[in-house]
Amino acid sequence: MKNIAAKLTVAAISTAFATEAMATEWNVSLWGKRRAFTEHVHKLAELVEEKTDGEFTMNISYGGLSKNTENLDGISIGAFEMAQFCAGYHADKNRAITVLELPFLGVRNLDEEVAVSHAVYDHPAVAEEMAQWNAKMLMTSPMPQYNLVGTGEPRDELGDFDGMRVRATGGLGEAFRAVGGVPTSVTSSEAYQAMESGVVDTVAFAQHAHLSFGTINQAAWWTENLNPGTVNCPVVVNIDAYESLTDEEREALDSSVPEAIDYYLENYGELLQRWDEVLEEKGVEKVTISDEELAAFREATASISDTWVEEMTAQGIPGQELLDLVNSTLEQTRASN
Structure with a gap:
């Protein structure tokens, strides 16, 4: 009986170790603090854990794994399995997706931002460039058009x-x-200090970032309709880690992206509805730029897209094709709505 009991105990321990070994745990590198910009990552982790009965989990870290400007490097060497980054942090490493950061693309809302981002992410040139960093695009982090907060007198004319x-x-x-x-391209985490110390007069952010990084607390005014463009910040996964997933785990991950994005959009929409209350509460003046000044701004920046296309083409990136893809996706999205 003792031998039988001993064998059963060994078998139970072996089974426990085997079960533990089969579980998949990913580390996810973010920065700052939990905010509207990262809610889809949390939702994704929740959905994946539910769909796999706890066998696939994600440890989400805010700055504990890497600096925000080095997340793509961390993905490339397998330091962690998933990360978020912004294209503008290292435009030379992710040239193709910088099409999404060109000024005055005409994106009107977050739904359109999701549509154009994912269309560009699916382009072979993007997949090829990301593969150089052992990275696979998973989903975007859609943000509304950026606007300025500033100190001193409001700047409501182009000459300002x-x-x-x-x-x-x-x-x-x-x-x-x-x-x-x-x-100046100080990181989001450094923006408050740069504003407080007078290194910068103004900061261009989406609403959630003005809140999360405290720049709204330094602001005297905010431009409500400048809308020059936005920053594109994808969530990527390490290709080796992705390919090491079981079919069930991969399906759980991929199938959870649309729901995670929907959750993000709903959550961000609530923040936008509260924005006017935030401005009033903090005593920040809302500045409206005239149509004439906006037209002048667009005209002054019109050549930026042409220059971008030329530079990308010279580097072997299909710049015009990517820009055309953004425009055609916008047309299709609006037609379907």
């Missing part, structure tokens, strides 16, 4: 942007440079 020191990355930075601004 001349010499303006602005925290803006990627195509947005180029847009402000075109009208005399002086863009």
Whole structure:
């Protein structure tokens, strides 16, 4: 009986170890703190865990695994399995998706932002470039058009942007440079300090980031309708880790993306509905840019897209094809609605 009991105990322990070994655990590298910008990642983790009965889980870290500007590098070496990054942090490493950061693309809302982002992510040129970093695009982190918060007197005319020191990355930075601004690409986590110390006069963010990183607390005014463009921030997975998943785990992950995005959109929509209350509560003046000034801004930045296409084409990236894809996707999305 003792031998039988001993064998049963060994078998039970072996089974327990085998079960534990079969479980999949991914590390996810984000930054800042939990906010509207990261809610889809949390929802994705929740859905995947539910669909796999707890056999596939994700540990979400805010800055504990990597700096935000080094998340793509971490993915490339397999330091973690999933990460979020923004294209403007290292435009030379993700050239193809910077089409989504060009100014005045005409994207009107978050649904359109999701549509154009995922269309571009599915383009072979994007997949090929990301594969160089052992990264696979999973989903976007859709953000509304960026607007400025600033100190001092409101800047509501194009001439006011001349010499303006602005925290803006990627195509947005180029847009402000075109009208005399002086863009700086400090990270989102450094924006508050840059504003507080006077390194920058203004900060270009989406609403959630002005809240999360505290720049709204330094602001005297906010431009409600400048809408020059936005930043594109994908969530990517390490290709080796993705391919190591079982068929069931991979299906759980892929099938959860649409629901995670829907949850993100609903949550962000609630934030946008509260935005006017936030401005009033913090005593921030809402600044409206005239149609004439907006038209002048668009005209001043019109050549940026042409220059981008030329530069990408010279580097072997199908720039015009990607820009055309954005425009055709917008048309299709609007037609279907």
